[in-house]
C-alpha cells in the first residue's frame with residue numbers, strides 16, 4: 001500500500017483549482033494523511049485571528065469531503081516534529097536551490113525589494129519536505145504548481161540518506177492528468193490563485209450558484225466562436241478542462257457537443273457543470289461548519305495519531321545526525 005501525504009494552506013478560501021487539482025483526488029484511507037499546513041501560512045504577512053478561523057474552515061472542508069473517516073486529518077502546528085525535522089533538513093538544502101524555486105521567485109518578486117523578503121518564504125520548501133519525509137511518504141497528490149517542491153523533497157531525502165545513512169523514503173508527486181493547472185478566469189495565461197486580488201479570477205468552492213454563473217459568463221475568452229482546445233484559445237481550453245473535471249467527460253466529447261454552438265451556449269453549460277459539481281460539497285460543508293467543536297475534536301485526534309507516526313522517524317533522523325535519543329529521554333526525566 002502506497003503511503004500518501006498532502007497538504008493545503010489555510011488561507012480562508014478554496015477555489016475550484018484546489019478542488020480539481022488536489023482535493024478531489026484525496027481519498028479516505030488509513031495510509032493517507034492530510035494536513036492543514038498552518039505554519040506555511042505565516043511565510044507571508046498574516047492576521048493571527050484569521051489564521052485560526054481559516055484553519056478551522058479548511059479542516060471543515062476536508063471533513064466535508066469525508067477525509068477524516070479513514071485517513072488522518074490534522075493541523076501542522078499541532079505536531080512539533082515538523083519544525084524540528086525542518087531544521088535538520090536545512091543541513092542538506094542549499095540557498096541556491098531554494099532561490100531557484102518558481103514559487104519563491106514569484107512571491108519574492110511580488111513583495112519587491114523594499115518590503116523585505118521574509119526568511120520563511122525561502123525556507124517554505126524545506127518545511128514542506130519535512131512534512132512529506134516525516135511520514136515515509138511514497139506519493140504526494142498535488143496540483144502541477146507543487147511538482148517542483150515535491151521533487152526538491154525527494155532530492156533532500158536522497159542527499160540526507162547518502163550523507164547520514166538510509167533514513168527517508170523517496171517521495172514522488174502524483175499529478176492528475178486532467179485539470180492539474182486550472183487558470184485564472186480573468187487572465188487564462190496565469191494559474192487560478194488564492195492570492196489573486198481580483199475576485200472574478202477564481203470560483204470559490206463556497207460561491208453560490210448565481211455568483212458561479214456570473215463569473216463563468218464573464219470569463220475572458222478570445223474573439224473566435226468555435227469551442228476546441230488550443231494554445232491560441234487559453235480561456236476556452238481552461239473552461240473545457242473545468243467542465244471535464246466536474247463532469248468526468250473527456251475534453252474530446254465536450255468538443256464534439258459544443259464546438260459549433262457558440263461560446264454563450266458552452267459557457268452556460270460550464271456554469272451548470274460547476275454549480276452541480278459543487279452542490280453536494282456545499283451542502284455538506286454547511287452542515288460540518290455548524291459544529292466547530294466537532295472539527296476541533298477531529299483535529300486533536302488527528303494530531304495525536306500523526307505524532308505517533310512522526311516521532312520514530314524524527315528519532316531516527318536525529319540519531320543518524322548524532323543527537324542520541326538516550327540523552328533526550330534522560331533530559332525529560334530531570335526535575
Ligand code: AMP
Pocket residue numbers: 007008009017018019020021022023141142143144145146179180181182183191192193194
Ligand atoms: P494551496 O492553495 O497553494 O495550498 O494549494 C493546495 C493544493 O491545490 C495544492 O496541491 C496545489 O497544487 C493545488 N492547486 C492550487 N492552485 C491550483 C490550480 N490553479 N490548479 C490546480 N491545482 C491547484
Ligand code: TRP
Pocket residue numbers: 005006007008009037040127128131132140142146149
Ligand atoms: N506548498 C503546498 C501548497 O501550497 C502545501 C503543502 C505544504 C504541501 N506541505 C505539503 C503539499 C506537503 C503536499 C505535501 O499547495
